[in-house]
Amino acid sequence: MDFRFGPEDEAFRAEVAQWLRERLTGRFAHLRGLGGPGTGHIGVGERLEWERELGAAGWIGLSWDGSYGNRRVPLTQQVVFNEEYARAAAPARVGHIGENLLAPTLVAHGTPEQRERFLPPIARGRELWCQGYSEPGAGSDLASLRTIAARDGDGAGGEPRYVVTGQKVWTSLAHEADWCFVLARTTPGSHRHRGLSFLLVPMDQPGVEVRPIRQLTGTAEFNEVFFDGARAEARVGQEGEGWKVAMSLLAFERGAATLGQQIGFVRELDRVVRLACASGALDDPVLRERVVRAWAELKVMRCNALRTLGTADPGAASTAKLLWGGWHQRLGELAMAVRGAQATVGRALPYELDTDQRQFLFSRADTIYGGSDEIQRTIIAERVLGLPREPR
Template identity: 55%
Template sequence: MTTTLDVFRAEVAQWMHEHLRGEFEPLRGAGGVGDEHYDPALGKRWEQELARGGWVGIGWPEAHGGRGLPLLHQVVFHEEYVRVGGPGRIGHIGETLLAPTLIEFGSAEQQQRFLPGIRNGTQYWAQGYSEPNAGSDLANVQTRARRVGDEWAIDGQKVWTSWAKESDWIFVLARCEPGSQRHQGLVLLLVPLAQPGVTIRPIRQMTGVPEFNEVFFDDARTEASLHLGAPGAGWRVAMALLGFERGVSTLGQQAQFEREMQILLAVARANGAARDALLRERLSHSALTLRAIRFNALRVLAGTEGAREALIAKYAWSNWRRDFGVLAADVLGAAADRIDDDPAAQTLRRIWLASRADTIYAGTNEIQLNLIAERALGMPR
């Protein structure tokens, strides 16, 4: 019997097949800004195409311009988007991180000002959290914000800022109370990037592309009203935003992992690596572990489990993908060290290089294990 979810799945697949072609064909299967041949301008036009089709903000409440689709429909969208070959989303930070935070903490004026641009694919955002001495230990942020008349003045530095060069705005976690420490005295500000007080320097990775950036604030300015939550209470807002980061969009990430797994399996069959018993065992273990990670994400999103299950998610997927990168290199064999035009080999080589960072960004392994020990298992600090 055909269900409403089946109908919706077919609708997503048909739209993707009809629109991910022609001008947008070069984006098929692209990972995003971190890919060597990714065209950010084309990626932004794709965001606008998605917006015209009604596929941006599908989980937002209708009152805020979204479609208000239930969780299972959002899961289906992410699965079909990746299955058909949808590229990495350059609007991801605005749509899935900032927008829910605006809806929960923003004023009506802020929501009316920023949500339409995110929804229409005409405004792009970067995340200003990490600093040279405040990465996994985010509470150590040293960027300063002070009130000057009807503005905030910001001084400091952010680093590992994804896509800053392609963004219009950045949300910045800064210290607004002199003498405050750790989680106290912080504010989350919305700051325009196109101004004299902001300098962006790309960081070229060993993959050859500058996905990340350093962002320097030298008396940068933003309007006094552009803070989310009360000044001094920014830590609460910042943590809520990170909660959205681990929301339903993670299923799109896992669908991308599944596509990468299928690429690896195809390569292993083609080059004979699948005939090696040890590699076959590792491939099977990797595929089963990915399935378990997906089931854990589904039960967390469904609300049937508590914080313990949510806390293991980042540690689980990042270590899985790091190991997957090593497995990909082993399956490729000597081809892992070559540069050629084979799309599958290019994808696997990129994963091998890029996955080394997965256990570092968004909270290192060490930080994740501390969180699991203290918050999930109740162990002493």
């Protein structure tokens, strides 16, 4: 396959790179590299200002159908933007969930009124979203969720209203979000995938409590969210068909941004190689082989991501998650190995970690969040290979 980009793509690449060079200066210069794995809590307010800078230039929503203050570019240029964004070490996006998860879902399943209400503020970087899926006891097995929502009449424009009660967990940046899309059970007595609805819930209201979860890295970008009579302002899709909407959303999660993520992986691998050279670890044939394998696997991941980009292959997203989750976890282990005993010593008391230590600890979750490896393998087995489902 020809993985080269065309002349228009390269012209767009030059435009993106120049814009980033010009903007990542002055008051935004110190944001370079902020918000990566284990540091998602750092500089959120300043990164929100950066989000608005992106929105003003039309860089948010490049993949959306329709015009909501966003540019619309072809898939290859979406890849280019994500690659150049990562190459410039621009700050991690605080608006990722709204732009790349909720917005395409509203384009696919929302009403015209919902798209007009919610997409322009996302495109301008003015409203942040969080994801209300996982619960205690319903993480990878999401269909076991117990959050309930009772119908409570209609609001403006005939939008159905609901009162939501339950708990969500591992909710990224819930303490900063304006809205949460919540998967809840709206049909009493329903089981598993049936009777669920996809609801839009404002976070700034009585009945919503956010509690941070302190992690191994010492940071707390994840949260528990408790709903106690909170009101949902809208429903996406039909009542009881939330599972279909929720699964559609997850299919949008691993798109063009995956290739930008891999540029970040290249930078992390380069740092490990420099460490290995400086410490003499490359003299060890076993460590040298691990470094070379990491380099080769990253090349394969990029080719596979380009090969499957834009395809309808139901296993492509699961395969990509399996590849990068395990690779990134092994890279964290490799960084510790090339540093030797020094890697076990913190920078300062009581608990200050350096970049490699934070990455190593955070990467332990790479094979769990976003769908565990076990779930991804089940999807590939059942939906791609056609193997029989395990009896329940």
